[in-house]
Amino acid sequence: MTSSSVTAPLSSLTGVIERITFHSEESGYTVARLNTGNVKQLITVVGSFANIQAGQTLQLQGVWAEHPSYGSQFQVVKYKETKPATLTGIEKYLGSGLIKGVGPVTAHRIVKHFGLETLEIIEHQIDRLIEVPGIAKKRIAMIQKTWAEQKSIKEVMIFLSGHGVSTTYAVKIYKQYGEAAIATVTTNPYQLAIDIFGIGFLTADKIARNVGVAPDSQFRYKAGIIHVLDKASEDGHCYLPESKIIPMSRELLTIKEKQNENETSTERGENIEHEADERAIVSILSEMVQLEELIKDTDDELIYYKPSFFYSEQHLAKLLLQKLESSLGVEEDRVKSWINRYTASRKIELSPQQYVAVVKAASEKLMILTGGPGTGKTFSVHTIVKLWKAMGRKIACAAPTGRAAKRLSEMTGIEAKTIHRLLEFDPREMGFKRDLDNPLECSAIVIDESSMMDLFLAHALFKAIPKDCQVLLVGDIDQLPSVGAGNVLSDLIASEKIPVVRLTQVFRQAAESAIIRTAHQINRGQYPQIEPISMKANSDCLWHSGGTEPEHGGNRRFVSPDATRLNFLFFTPFLSLNDKKCKC
Template sequence: MMSTITASSREKEETLTGVVERITYHAPDSGYTVAKMQVKGWRDLLTIIGNFPNIQAGMTLTVNGHWHDHPKHGQQFQVKNYTESKPATLTGMEKYLGSGLIKGVGPVTARRIVAHFQLETLDIIENQIERLAEVPGIGKKRVKMIQDTWSEQKLIKDVMIFLQGHGVSTTYAVKIFKQYGNNAISMVSENPYQLAIDIFGIGFHTANQIAIQVGISPWSKYRYKSGVLHILSQAADEGHCFLPLPELVNQADELLSFDGFDADRETVTRSIKEMVESEELKVEVAEGEMWLCYKPTFYYTEANLAKLLRLHLEKPVKVDRERVENWIERYTKSKGISLSPPTNRSRHQSSVIAGDASHGGGLVVGRPLLKKLWLHFGRPWGKKLA
């Protein structure tokens, strides 16, 4: 018998249970996997794709997800989340143990273990693993190796169950486990906002959802600090290397508030000051004692770029000044860029792009525009500046 996949079934989520027959592809870093699975009621093996921290042939999986058609490889089942069950047959146990999942156990040893303990095999390994020494050819050293590997596999399973039980997708769960290993559960339980810093693809909003699921207080200092970093990152995407303190506080207050909870502006300000003290943020003090707040990466990048610009500008260059000034005027006009009036030529040339490097005057621009101006302004000189 062969089940059929209708157009509507491709659009809705389904749950399938089966045995992994073979692994077609597995990326250790991301956990991305393509595997073949035998499902009862299906004549052919099914292709499943998804993120698995450690998957081996012989595993019995219950997978939740949806169907989609790959233009080259045909029908595939995209796994959203999954749970692992113990193999229920002797053949399944042999394949599971001999798949390479457990160090020290190959197909021959797996066959011996299952032949000796029969259907109690997995319970023996789980609860009385020292009894493996009863099996011919298995000594104490190998028992220890099997015990260590089994404990590691159990830890992976526990982490995945914990994360998926708190609404974390399989994709993120694999990334979290790869990042923190044995400490994954404690890290997520204590400070899930660290995920937004350490793991690519997990931002503030995803970390915040995880925090809600695990019961982190909205007053958490980690939440406030993560929100501040998120706002500065967003500002950078819009071309701003820093935000004045009042603007940063306003945006943080808006981001961190939700229905039934109002963020405290004093707590936001205090959190920012603590981040400055711990060097999680950098500040420049402008006129009127105004704090300009930076993420350290942007602060040091701008400082180094300004230094580079000054070094270039200090080098004598033979140039047709009139031609250069005409070109700058045409370029800035075409791009709608308004430059501050120069006090002298050398200061003008640097402040046009770098904002005087000390942020006390000139045009303040973000990195994308800064790089663009730097590259374009070099052309009239016939120089490659970056």
């Protein structure tokens, strides 16, 4: 059992676990103190252990490290349990709590009776424990069951170690499958990639090859296809067309022979150990669709979804359509009258586009407010919230990130939360407490920076929004999209099904900012005119050339000289402007 993250030569230690400082039942991560013969100088050992108790004798291999707070530590890469060799060691081992039914007093009686043969007696002649005063048959049965469980752990760990599985993964595998771990790894090691966090296809594939799973195994091909879809989702895609998923799967599943390091690239050539069969991939795709392990749909061509993506997308669309079935019965004249009184009393003026946004927000159950920097989204949202308050709405405000939520609070005067906090995310259940059966208690909600919502977050949000609650989505599709899969705001706008108000007028104060002007020029596909960087710069957005060659283009940037708020706009003049995203 070796760890890929450890490259230093391994050191060895043998000793008795004196005490456990910390042990996670879920991951096996452990901090313990090891006695190597000098009780006054116990060694701190850190690593993953399937089961560990004070009194165990362990042979450890690992590396020494210096923790900034806790000093010298021995980081365990692999370990092996050995039987204690002394009467004191045996007694401490049995009385540590490792064996249910045996405490310190009972352990002392057993060792006193059997001496150094104690562990052999328990292993092979456990019925003889009846000879020890105070131990009845019921307790012997409990001891026998626990001893068998400990033996099973050792067998699993030895098996996994023998097939190149690191200690960390071996512990996770045992925690997940228990006694069925060996059968699972032998039959279908690719199940590990589905069930165990941190083990992906590549790790499972390595284990599979070590245990002798054929490279054309159906399990392998299915896992490879799922891996391709997972990688695509990391790039923001909810599905892949057939023209992409087949060649990508074929490339992943093809195994090239390992080459001698002394061979030249010419000598190596393209030696293939296993070339993935395209027909087999097509056949397995079809089978996975029949088994509902994948969903096949049509969008100009055949496309394939993982079920969770497909059903989330479909249900989100259904929830959105329900919002669009009807508008609220609001008298538009009264709304306009309120707007006129409100703006007059505060001596402010809405642009025509902002005016339309506020009027629409009064009656629409779902509306999108979008626009670039400096177009007045903040003031529009502020006015809409004031209108909703006047209409007696119970308002909630949220955004995908904490920083955006804080800015929304300042904008509206209402406490804003992250969407996860609003939906009451439960880390134990890895889900939200707020949903269709436990909706949010609000009648109007503002979601700022909506371009950052991915498919699953948007789905969870709309499941928790009451049917008659008004929703205002605010965002700029030219800013950075979501990290997760899906481009929700952009797709909703492109659908032309949802009322959208686009703010395009850049206000005079914002227009004075070269950063904002530059952002709008890039969005329009225009080459911006930027003041070169110098010690006498007057602009808030300066051009740093970075280099003179085309390959230096990616290093060029616009820099704000304002030391209190640095703004970076990355721009590569050698690529299409339409492919660039800017954030101000």
